[in-house]
Amino acid sequence: xxxxxxxxxxxxxxxxxxxxxxxxxxxxxxxxxxxxxxxxxxxxxxxxxxxxxxxxxxxxxxxxxxxxxxxxxxxxxxxxxxxxxxxxxxxxxxxxxxxxxxxxxxxxxxxxxxxxxxxxxxxxxxxxxxxxxxxxxxxxxxxxxxxxxxxxxxxxxxxxxxxxxxxxxxxxxxxxxxxxxxxxxxxxxxxxxxxxxxxxxxxxxxxxxxxxxxxxxxxxxxxxxxxxxxxxxxxxxxxxxxxxxxxxxxxxxxxxxxxxxxxxxxxxxxxxxxxxxxxxxxxxxxxxxxxxxxxxxxxxxxxxxxxxxxxxxxxxxxxxxxxxxxxxxxxxxxxxxxxxxxxxxxxxxxxxxxxxxxxxxxxxxxxxxxxxxxxxxxxxxxxxxxxxxxxxx
Numbered sequence: 001x002x003x004x005x006x007x008x009x010x011x012x013x014x015x016x017x018x019x020x021x022x023x024x025x026x027x028x029x030x031x032x033x034x035x036x037x038x039x040x041x042x043x044x045x046x047x048x049x050x051x052x053x054x055x056x057x058x059x060x061x062x063x064x065x066x067x068x069x070x071x072x073x074x075x076x077x078x079x080x081x082x083x084x085x086x087x088x089x090x091x092x093x094x095x096x097x098x099x100x101x102x103x104x105x106x107x108x109x110x111x112x113x114x115x116x117x118x119x120x121x122x123x124x125x126x127x128x129x130x131x132x133x134x135x136x137x138x139x140x141x142x143x144x145x146x147x148x149x150x151x152x153x154x155x156x157x158x159x160x161x162x163x164x165x166x167x168x169x170x171x172x173x174x175x176x177x178x179x180x181x182x183x184x185x186x187x188x189x190x191x192x193x194x195x196x197x198x199x200x201x202x203x204x205x206x207x208x209x210x211x212x213x214x215x216x217x218x219x220x221x222x223x224x225x226x227x228x229x230x231x232x233x234x235x236x237x238x239x240x241x242x243x244x245x246x247x248x249x250x251x252x253x254x255x256x257x258x259x260x261x262x263x264x265x266x267x268x269x270x271x272x273x274x275x276x277x278x279x280x281x282x283x284x285x286x287x288x289x290x291x292x293x294x295x296x297x298x299x300x301x302x303x304x305x306x307x308x309x310x311x312x313x314x315x316x317x318x319x320x321x322x323x324x325x326x327x328x329x330x331x332x333x334x335x336x337x338x339x340x341x342x343x344x345x346x347x348x349x350x351x352x353x354x355x356x357x358x359x360x361x362x363x364x365x366x367x368x369x370x371x372x373x374x375x376x377x378x379x380x381x382x383x384x385x386x387x388x389x390x391x392x393x
Contacts, residue, residue, distance in 0.1 A: 045102075046075030047131045049139075054110070056143040060232040061116045069108040069139050073100040075131065082128035084108070090115065091123045091141065114145050116237075121145055148176050149233040156209075156224065158216060158242045161274045165211040167192070170238060172226065174203040180230035182207070188222030188240070191215035201229070217330050220244050243273050245330065246301075252335040253308070259341055260312040265293065268334060270324065271301030281327040287311070290322045290336060310338050 054067040073079040079100040084093060094109045112123060123141040151172045158165035174180055179201040185194045194207040207226065222240040249269045258264055272278055278301075283292055294305035311318060320336035 043077035044075050044133075045073055045077040045079035045100075045129070045131050047079055047081075047127075047129050047134055047137060048072050048074045049137065052137065053140045053142065056112065056141065058146045059112075059114045059143045060148045061114055061118065061145055063114050063232065065112045065114070065143065067110050067112070067141070069110065070105065071107065072105045073102055076102050078102075079104075080130040082130075084128070085126040087123045087125070091125065093125060108139065110139070110141065112141055112143065114143060118145050118147060146175070147233065148174070148178070149180070149228060149230050149236060150175050151226075151236045151238070153238070155239045155241060158211065158240060159274075160213065160216065160242065160245050161276070164209075165213060165216055165242070167209045167211050170194075170207040170209060170224075170226070172205050172207070172228070172236060174230060176232075177203050178230055178232075179203055180205075180228045180233075183227035183229060185209075185224070185226055187224045189215050189219050191219055191222065192224050192240075216242055217245065245273060245276075246278075246326075246332055247271055247273055248332060248334060252337070253306070254337045254339075255308065256339040257341045258310045258338055260310050260314070263307050263309045264338075266306050266308065268304045268306055269298065269301060270304065270332065271298070275300055278329060279327040280324055282323075282325040284323050286321040286323075287318075289318075289320050306334075308336060308338060310340065314340065316340055 049069055049071045051069065054069065056065045056067065059065055079102075081095065081098045081100075084095065086093065090113045092111045092113075096106060100106050108125070108127065110125065115121070121143050125139045125141075127137040127139060129135060129137065149172060151170060153168060153170070156167055156170075158167055172180075172182075180203075181198050181201045182196040182205060183198055185192070185196065185207065187193075191212045192209045193212070194209045196205075196207060209224070219240070220242050222242070224238040224240060225235055226238070227235050247270075249271075253266050253268070255264055255266070280295075280302075285291070289309050289311060291307050292304055293307045296303045306322065308320070317337065317339040320338070322334040322336060323331055324334070325331045
């Protein structure tokens with residue numbers, strides 16, 4: 001057809017010459033475009049979740065809860081899911097596969113382990129995908145941690161100069177009126193016992209703890225665990241704080257830049273927390289490198305001048321322990337750590353440890369340079385005694 005039009009045009013031009021507009025030719029160029037050059041629809045994956053927030057409601061402390069986030073590839077291309085990022089080990093997940101064809105359905109199954117901290121909590125998972133419209137999907141978990149068993153007191157503050165250390169009774173009450181019985185009572189260093197009948201069930205029980213005063217001498221911070229048969233609370237834990245008979249200042253000695261066989265002198269104070277008179281019976285050091293030069297009486301105790309002589313058979317540092325036995329009383333220990341001149345620092349201050357700890361993940365590691373919070377495990381070097389925390393994802 002185009003050829004016929006061109007021939008007709010030539011004949012007309014011969015009969016009556018005229019100038020044609022370039023636009024007249026462009027109409028044929030547009031018609032002659034090959035079909036393969038026409039724009040086509042681009043395949044694209046699309047992830048669509050049924051829900052992106054799950055509320056567990058009220059859960060008991062230290063219990064597991066399960067949920068599922070279902071999704072579908074509603075796009076036209078293969079959906080790919082990358083490595084899912086979670087808040088911490090208290091939130092675990094499972095994913096059947098990482099690639100989903102158009103129309104295929106999948107799910108992210110999540111297990112949440114509640115902490116002992118009461119109140120509302122929120123966790124999240126980040127799901128990376130190749131969906132250009134939604135490259136990262138945030139899945140949120142919500143819960144309110146509520147104790148199904150309450151108890152008082154939560155902390156026992158004990159004193160070595162009181163009968164039975166001044167320990168009060170412990171009252172345990174079921175918050176949901178579910179009867180329970182006591183199965184066991186254990187404590188740090190076995191310093192507390194209590195009589196109970198495991199056959200007796202009630203919604204409220206009272207324990208009368210009995211304190212072993214001799215065992216308590218060695219425990220300043222401890223725990224009492226009470227086992228229960230409540231279906232949603234298998235135990236309660238009471239913290240214990242005991243005021244020690246003596247306070248030592250400083251509690252340990254650290255010295256840097258010393259030279260072998262050149263003695264150094266440090267002052268240490270030992271005082272009674274109960275305003276009680278005491279005397280020293282013996283003093284000794286583990287490796288024989290520490291001795292008392294001077295002993296001065298101060299209020300509620302003594303100030304000591306300790307001479308530390310670094311041995312010549314070490315090149316970087318050495319550890320020492322100085323012991324003082326009280327007459328008719330316990331033995332106290334003063335740890336010493338001495339670094340020789342030119343020795344490198346024992347550790348770099350690259351991270352600080354948060355007081356809060358996750359029961360699954362361990363302590364938080366906070367990088368002071370970036371502020372990034374990680375979770376790690378504690379490791380002690382058996383040779384140097386240095387403590388480090390390795391990141392655990």
